Amino acid sequence: MARQLSIFAENKPGRIEKITRLLSQEGINIRAITISSANGFGVIKILASEPQKAFEVLRNHNFPVYLQEVIAVVMNDEPGGLHRVARALAENQINIEDAYGFVIKSGEKAVLVIQVENQPQAHNILERNGFQLLTDEEIYQL
Amino acid sequence: MYWEKQLETIPREELSLLQAERLKKTIANAQRTSFYRRLFSHNKIDPEKIKSPEDLKFIPPTTKVDLREGFPFGFLAVPLEEAVRLHSSSGTTGTPTVIYYTASDLDRWTNQVARSMYAVGMRKNDVFQNMMSYGLFTGGLGMHYGAERLGALTIPIGAGNSKRQIWFLKFFKSTAIHIIPSYALLLAQLIKAEDLDPRQDFNIRIMLLGAEPHSEETRRRIEEIYGAKAYNSYGLSEVNGPGVAFECVFQEGMHLWEDYYILEILNPQTLSPTPPGEVGEIVLTTIYRDATPLIRYRTGDLASLLEEPCPCGRTHRRISRIQGRTDDMFIFRGVNIFPMQIEKVLMSNPEVGNNYRIILEREDYRDKMIVEVEIKPELFLGDLQKLARLRERIQSELHSEILVTPEVILVEPGSIPAPEGKVQRVIDHRQL
Numbered sequence: 001m002a003r004q005l006s007i008f009a010e011n012k013p014g015r016i017e018k019i020t021r022l023l024s025q026e027g028i029n030i031r032a033i034t035i036s037s038a039n040g041f042g043v044i045k046i047l048a049s050e051p052q053k054a055f056e057v058l059r060n061h062n063f064p065v066y067l068q069e070v071i072a073v074v075m076n077d078e079p080g081g082l083h084r085v086a087r088a089l090a091e092n093q094i095n096i097e098d099a100y101g102f103v104i105k106s107g108e109k110a111v112l113v114i115q116v117e118n119q120p121q122a123h124n125i126l127e128r129n130g131f132q133l134l135t136d137e138e139i140y141q142l
Numbered sequence: 143m144y145w146e147k148q149l150e151t152i153p154r155e156e157l158s159l160l161q162a163e164r165l166k167k168t169i170a171n172a173q174r175t176s177f178y179r180r181l182f183s184h185n186k187i188d189p190e191k192i193k194s195p196e197d198l199k200f201i202p203p204t205t206k207v208d209l210r211e212g213f214p215f216g217f218l219a220v221p222l223e224e225a226v227r228l229h230s231s232s233g234t235t236g237t238p239t240v241i242y243y244t245a246s247d248l249d250r251w252t253n254q255v256a257r258s259m260y261a262v263g264m265r266k267n268d269v270f271q272n273m274m275s276y277g278l279f280t281g282g283l284g285m286h287y288g289a290e291r292l293g294a295l296t297i298p299i300g301a302g303n304s305k306r307q308i309w310f311l312k313f314f315k316s317t318a319i320h321i322i323p324s325y326a327l328l329l330a331q332l333i334k335a336e337d338l339d340p341r342q343d344f345n346i347r348i349m350l351l352g353a354e355p356h357s358e359e360t361r362r363r364i365e366e367i368y369g370a371k372a373y374n375s376y377g378l379s380e381v382n383g384p385g386v387a388f389e390c391v392f393q394e395g396m397h398l399w400e401d402y403y404i405l406e407i408l409n410p411q412t413l414s415p416t417p418p419g420e421v422g423e424i425v426l427t428t429i430y431r432d433a434t435p436l437i438r439y440r441t442g443d444l445a446s447l448l449e450e451p452c453p454c455g456r457t458h459r460r461i462s463r464i465q466g467r468t469d470d471m472f473i474f475r476g477v478n479i480f481p482m483q484i485e486k487v488l489m490s491n492p493e494v495g496n497n498y499r500i501i502l503e504r505e506d507y508r509d510k511m512i513v514e515v516e517i518k519p520e521l522f523l524g525d526l527q528k529l530a531r532l533r534e535r536i537q538s539e540l541h542s543e544i545l546v547t548p549e550v551i552l553v554e555p556g557s558i559p560a561p562e563g564k565v566q567r568v569i570d571h572r573q574l
Contacts, residue, residue: 006524008517010553036526039533041552043526062556064522 001123002072002134003051004113007044008064011037019044022061028054031139032102032113045100047072047113049140070113072134073126077103077110085112088129094122104142111142143454145260146253149401150456157457161404162194164429172435174219177204177212195404195427203413203425203438209239209380218242220433229379230278231478241380242433248287250430251382254399255288258388261397261456262373264318264348266293271316273325274353274476275301280383281353281476285320288385294318301325301476304332312338315345322476323356323364323372324572327507330367341369350375352384353476355464357574361393374463378441381426387461395448395460402430405459406438407447410468418449421465442468472568474502474511479544481567484513487539493521493532497558500548504572511548513540516555 009015016035023030029049035042048054051067058065075081082101089096098115111134116122126133134142144150152160169192172178182189187200209217218225225242243251264270270289276282282300289296299310301322307329310316321329326349333340340346349364349372356374365372376396377384386403387396398405404427407416416422424441428434444467448460471480481500488494495516503510515536517529533550541547 006522008519008522008529008552008554010551010557038526038530039551041529043524043529045524059519062519062554064517064519064555066522066524068524 001069001119002047002113002136002139003067004070005046005048005051005054005058006066006068007046007058009042009044011040011042016044018061019046019058019063022057023048023054026053026057028057031142032100032111034100045098047102047139051136068115069119070115071119071122071126072139073112073114074132074134075101075110075112077105077107081110082112085114085126085131088125088131089114089116089122092121092125094118094125111139143261144456145257150257150261150458152401152457154457157400158195160401161429164401165195165198165404165427166193168427168429168431168435168437171219171432172437175212175217175435177208177216178435178437198404198406198427198438201437203408203440204436205440206239206380206442210237213237214240217434217436219435220244225433229280229283229383231379239380241382243431244433247382247431247433250402251284251385252287252291254382254402255284255385256291257399258375258385259285259288259292259294259318259350261388261390261454262348262350262371263391264289264292264294268292268294268318268348269297269314269316270294271297271299271307271310271314271319273299273301273307273319273321280377280379281320284377284383284385285350285352289318304329308333308336308338311344311346317345318348318350319346320350320352322353323351323360324354324475324504324507324509326351326364326368326372327360328509330364331507340367344368346370349373352377354473355466355574358463360574376443376461376464378443380439381428381436381441382431386426390452390454390456392452392454394452395462397452397456397458397460400458403427404429405447405461407445407461410440410444416446418447421446421462423468424461440468442471444468470568472500472502472570474544475509475546477545479546483543484540484548485567487543488513488515488536490539491532491536493518494536495555497555498567499558500568502568502570502572509572511546512551513548514551514553514558516558517552519555 032047034045055067094116096114101112103110169189224244226245227243229241231239274281346368347370349370351372352375361372373389376387387398389396406425407422408425409416410423421444424443426439428436444465445461488498495518497516499514501512536550
């Protein structure tokens with residue numbers, strides 16, 4: 001399984017700047033980032049090349065940061081690519097709690113990152129349906 | 143122009159004699175309380191030797207902490223069946239303070255309020271709209287009974303519900319109102335929003351401002367908006383409630399009713415009297431109250447003494463506006479709040495870190511309280527929804543503790559400057 005960083009941050013200028021600066025200083029590459037916010041604060045989710053190292057860097061700088069397992073599934077970058085993943089999950093009554101995607105190579109490959117309640121179950125279903133799931137190392141090598 | 147001419151204009155020497163006589167009775171009465179019995183014996187004070195206000199200096203002052211520790215009956219000087227009412231400070235986490243009243247205590251308190259109202263020109267033909275909360279808080283009931291004693295038509299509408307307040311002001315043409323100054327400013331905005339003019343469409347001529355310190359400038363602004371005279375008042379729940387001190391029509395300082403209280407203004411550090419005109423802590427001894435006598439009660443309120451005689455002819459000395467507090471208590475929308483009450487709520491949530499900050503702002507005449515709360519990194523599990531729920535939970539817990547709902551903001555650890563030396567938890571940006 002892949003792991004993503006979730007970072008609590010106040011909704012104010014300079015927060016993303018600081019997080020990305022700390023990661024870049026350590027040579028950590030960011031594959032994807034999403035931000036959701038509510039009532040003046042937000043949670044920033046980052047898929048980084050070295051999640052454990054990134055986690056330690058941010059924690060050492062006092063960021064409330066959490067390392068959690070997610071499912072990173074490879075899709076074809078073409079119409080219906082995302083739909084095939086969503087259908088496999090829906091047919092098995094799996095609810096997607098959070099998701100974001102990014103393209104690896106335009107017109108060829110994209111990655112969908114999803115969070116569900118029962119990660120192992122979703123993992124098995126996707127593998128059974130022939131999807132390629134990425135580990136931390138594989139994301140690192142992208 | 144006096145409710146009780148003889149008592150209000152009593153020559154100072156006679157007042158001293160009256161005070162001495164009532165003080166002796168109070169000291170005797172206080173020995174029926176477990177708190178003062180112990181205080182006198184611990185400090186080897188011979189109660190027989192306390193004969194005049196000058197002798198009070200031999201008795202250590204009583205504090206709010208003493209009152210809390212004396213909860214529930216440590217300060218009760220009469221059999222409980224003689225008490226007919228109690229008032230209590232708010233606060234569900236800390237021990238509250240409680241004051242009992244006999245029927246004569248209520249009668250005397252009511253008389254003080256009626257006397258105060260009469261001094262600012264209220265009469266029996268007034269229609270009095272009491273916009274303060276009723277209940278354990280003394281502000282509502284205290285003024286209510288005073289107004290009835292005066293014979294005014296009293297509308298016990300209570301606090302809040304601005305639409306209804308405006309309707310009553312319009313329909314019954316209330317001539318006198320009792321209102322928190324910050325609410326008076328807010329209500330004016332709401333009145334204008336209904337296309338009404340507070341000067342033209344209402345008939346208010348007297349406003350009794352209470353429960354919240356405010357400046358002379360704020361008073362003038364309120365008078366201008368409503369086209370009425372606004373009078374400052376002083377009181378605290380431990381010492382009856384409203385009506386302890388009140389302005390007269392000259393609006394220069396509040397006459398403290400010295401036939402009911404012995405007034406001292408002391409340096410809060412040394413506890414020695416401050417020279418007239420200099421700010422110190424108001425310390426009060428109740429000399430005409432049976433159920434809960436308080437001797438040298440430290441109010442925590444800062445003010446100065448105005449010694450010069452008042453043109454109104456009353457001989458009771460005046461105190462200035464309240465200049466601040468000796469402790470960290472603050473008043474928000476008329477509610478007394480100690481930062482400790484907020485701290486207790488915050489610290490009962492494990493997700494919350496050790497640092498917090500309370501910010502008070504006034505925006506468009508509306509007072510706003512912001513509580514910044516640091517979250518604990520270890521307990522953050524990456525979930526925005528959980529944080530949103532935590533925030534709502536803290537807000538509702540704070541509401542049940544302090545009776546107002548602050549805006550809670552979750553902040554990163556380390557973003558609130560760590561307290562150095564004297565902790566400054568409250569940042570007050572309001573222009574009082």
